[in-house]
Amino acid sequence: MHCLGISNMRGGGRTRCLNGGKMEEIKKAVDLAMQEFRKKFGDDALLEDGEEFVTIFNNCILILSLEGSEIGVKFIAGNPFRVDAALSIYGDMG
DSSP states (O other), rough: OOEEEEETTTTTTEEEEEOOOHHHHHHOOOHHHHHHHHHHTTTTOOOOOOOOOEESSSEEEEEEETTTTTEEEEESSOOOOOOOOOOOOOOOOO
């Protein structure tokens, strides 16, 4: 059995333990997210300690992170709020 963090857009969160088919679906989602990560950063790209990235699916958001040797997997149900603004601390991320 595997456990991971799951949140919703209202800020509620919980740890959910899954087995069987649900775990396979999560693995597939992580694989799809990593495919997109490698499209942008190259086929040999890997997350470095302390890094994270976000992948938006049709009905949820996946945040993958690496802390030490631990891979973090967090799903947030629903769609993100979109704000038409840029923060200068990140410069031009084009």
